[in-house]
Amino acid sequence: MLMCYNKGMEEIVMDVRNCRMCGSLYNYIGGPYRGLCPRCVQKMEDKFAKVKEYIEENPGATMTMISEECDVTPEQIQRWVREDRLAFADDSPIGIPCEGCGTMIKSGRFCDKCRANMANGFSQAYAQPEPAKPQRKTDSNAKMRFFE
Numbered sequence: 603m604l605m606c607y608n609k610g611m612e613e614i615v616m617d618v619r620n621c622r623m624c625g626s627l628y629n630y631i632g633g634p635y636r637g638l639c640p641r642c643v644q645k646m647e648d649k650f651a652k653v654k655e656y657i658e659e660n661p662g663a664t665m666t667m668i669s670e671e672c673d674v675t676p677e678q679i680q681r682w683v684r685e686d687r688l689a690f691a692d693d694s695p696i697g698i699p700c701e702g703c704g705t706m707i708k709s710g711r712f713c714d715k716c717r718a719n720m721a722n723g724f725s726q727a728y729a730q731p732e733p734a735k736p737q738r739k740t741d742s743n744a745k746m747r748f749f750e
């Protein structure tokens with residue numbers, strides 16, 4: 603919902619929305635917790651701190667245990683892992699699938715192998731485009747010489 607306020611001379615357009623968690627109206631600003639009011643963002647940050655502490659103290663905890671102990675949905679926990687804010691211990695039973703190959707990983711979006719592949723792909727993309735150029739240059743040089 604868009605609302606316009608006249609504040610002195612300048613018109614301020616505010617994007618006012620209902621918070622997904624508590625339903626209260628707030629001025630939408632985006633950010634990592636889309637759809638939440640500043641108060642609920644703060645609540646989520648508190649929960650994040652709690653989850654992080656819980657994982658550190660209980661490296662063997664399952665997703666269900668963390669979710670129930672900290673009162674956070676597994677989806678939210680996964681989101682934090684994807685954002686690289688949370689990482690599970692190597693011997694933790696929890697993992698999330700790599701977005702490239704589906705291998706279980708402990709944090710981020712891709713496994714080491716996919717990350718390495720992507721890095722190679724990038725350097726190849728930067729290294730490749732050159733070879734065709736010199737040919738074309740001599741061509742146009744030849745043509746120019748012809749017209750001279």
Ligand SMILES: [Zn+2]
Nearest residue numbers: 621624639642
């Ligand atoms: Zn809220």
Ligand SMILES: [Zn+2]
Nearest residue numbers: 700703713716
């Ligand atoms: Zn992978």
